[in-house]
Amino acid sequence: MASRQMQAAQIVEFNKPYQLSQVPVPQCGDHDLLVQVYAAGFCHSDLQVLRxxxxxxxxxxxxxxxxxxxxxxxxxxxGSWKVGDRIGVLNFKNACGQCVGCRQRLRRTKRTDPRFCRKRQTAGFKHDGAFGQFMLADPNTTVHLPEKVSFEQGAPLMCAGATVWGALQKLKPDVKPGEAVAIIGIGGLGQLGIQFAKAMGYRTVAIDNRHEGRRLAVDVSEILKPDLVIDSSAPDASDQILDFTAGEGLAGAVVCTDSIEANAWSLQQLGNGGVMVPVGLPQDRWQFDSEAMVFRELTIRGVYVASMGEVEEMLKVVAHHDISSHITTVDFDQIPSIVERYADKSMKGRLVVQITQ
Structure with a gap:
């Protein structure tokens, strides 16, 4: 019997536009969930995959x-999964349970974690992802989507949201509610980061050298607006931070850009014992001031992406505080031109493709 077909966008050659195709619907295995995709986001990592x-x-x-x-x-x-459940899917899946990464997580947390499995699959990176009408998901990295969160808003939370939420969790326990935390680089991640930081009780500073980024920083609900917005290219940018923190410097910083210069500058804005979490991955290596790190006892903390449990907690916060992304929706047949839309300097927030109407 012939396989069912579905519409999908594929990379058939690197650095060339996506190609719209008819491909077989993936076969649902015994341990899989077959997901009908309603919305799928496009982010910087997708551009890196395309290249x-x-x-x-x-x-x-x-x-x-x-x-x-x-x-x-x-x-x-x-588990209680059933047909019709509204869900979001994280990109890492199918932990082997036997590699060193899986053994470490089992020992520490009593459960496997595909984020650190050396044989994991990564949907959209090295395995088929969400630019198709259907995809396969691992129940262990699938989360229920709250009813009040639309598919279009839910899609960016599966990477942008999970990444910046995970970064903010890395500030704990060193940085306490009421202390000053900066989000540097206000795009799709940064806008969510501002809202998350406010919801977590931090005095929040939004920093970007672009007018579009600073405008995006205040394009949120009144209660989740940052306490201070700074142009990092301004001559008095560091002075503004010191004034805001009574001369102490930032307690924490999450850097949502891969600019080496921005990361180096951000470290300098931390006060004694401050914590910085870089999120953007530059092609060249980061460079940080060792003297500042030593004499101010600063911490640079790595983060991959939030765990499934952390994402479930994030979704509760999103629903409770009505946190949202600035999104631009794209029809499925416009996917071949999505890179040009992403590169447009007037573009802000997140691009989300509506797969199923």
Missing amino acids: GQFGAALPLIPSHEPAGKIAQVGTQVK
Whole structure:
């Protein structure tokens, strides 16, 4: 019997536009969830995939920010999953349970964690992702989407939201509510980061050298607006931070840009014992001032992306505080031109493709 077909956008050659194709609907295995994708985000990592930075085998269905509904539940899937559930899907999946990464997580947390599995699959990076009508998901990295969160808003939370939420969790326990935390680089991640930081009780500073970024920083609900917005290129930018913190400097900083210069500058804005979490990945290596790190006892803390448990907590905060992204929706047939839209300097926030109307 012929396989069912679906519409999908594929990378068939690096550095060339996505190609719209008819491909077979993936077969739902015993331990899988088959997801009908309603919305899928596009982010900077997708551009890196398109350029071949992750060495994916082609053809590949990209996008790692899906939101949709369960269309089929594998026969061996455990838990309360059912057809029709509204869900979001994280990109890492199918932990082997045997590699050193899995053994470490089992020892420390009593459960496997595909984020650190050396044999994990990464949807949209090296394995088929969300730019298709259906995709396969791992129940262990799938989360229920609150009813009040739309598919279009839910999609960016699966990467942008999970990444910056995870970064803010890394400030704990050193940085306490009421202390000053900066979000540097206000794009899709940064705008969510501002709202998360305010919801967590931090005095929040939004920093960007672009007018578009600073405008995006205040394009949120009144209660979640940053306490201070700074142009990092202004001659008195550091003085503004010191004035805001009574001369102490920032307690924490989450840097949502891959600019080496911005990361180096951000470290200098920390006060004694401050914590910085860089999120953007530059092609060249970071460079930080060792003297500042030593004499101010600063911490630079790595973060991958939030765990499934952390993402579930994030979604509760999103629903409770009505946190949202500035999104621009794109029809499925416009995917081949999405890179040009992303590169447009007037573009702000997140691009989200509506897969299923």
